[in-house]
Amino acid sequence: MEFAFKRSRRLLKSHQFEKAYSDGISLHRGPIRIHAIANGLEHDRLGLSVPRHAGNAVGRNRLKRRLREAFRQMPRQDRTGYDLVVTVRAHKAFHMDEYQALLDRAIEKASRTR
Template sequence: MTPPEAPVDGKNHPGDKPPAASVCAPDTLTVLKKRSDFLKAARARRQGTSSMMVQGRKRAPDEDQEAVIRVGFTCSKKVGNAVARNRAKRRLREAARAILPEHGRAGWDYVLIGRAGSTSDRPYSALLDDLRYALRKIHGAQK
């Protein structure tokens, strides 16, 4: 059986693109890249869980107010070597893709921080439950 991105006839055609791997709409989530955005989120609400720390903040009116959810991912060297940090971030990205379009709020920034040992080893369903719990706590404090 051929992978989904392989052409049906088995030949490579110029300009053909494989299907997107993300399950959410491309305009729903945007990735944070600037250090200043991470620092602003660090000063906002935070909620720790067994597998991650989640920081969330509502963007100010003078900031970019697109109707998108912005999310960033980070792991310190306490998580382990580069392989372990990348694995933890990959798991956080997948959890964010699955949960944030449904439970996140447009106009908010979220930063997911991996924890040593538990982010990589925790069962995926528990990781999703942890993210849902953290979002409920962050948004519940706002009212």
């Protein structure tokens, strides 16, 4: 298993986020909203948006680490990759399995609407 979260697996530019927001599908459960759009690559990429009102710095960083780890542990599929933008509001942190299920559900929904 690969333990690094490489730059190639991250969304880094604002235009990448904006494209997912404007053209992608949206799935939301409680405090988490996921925008997903096909990226034409062979792998998924993740972008996180965790505003200050989602908690103090320690809580926000813990939340981002959990989301990145859930994304990293997702099994690789033989399919077109997706860009996932996760926006979070303040909440009690979910278990890792719940975050993985949300990410999987967003990809599944995006692949159906394609």
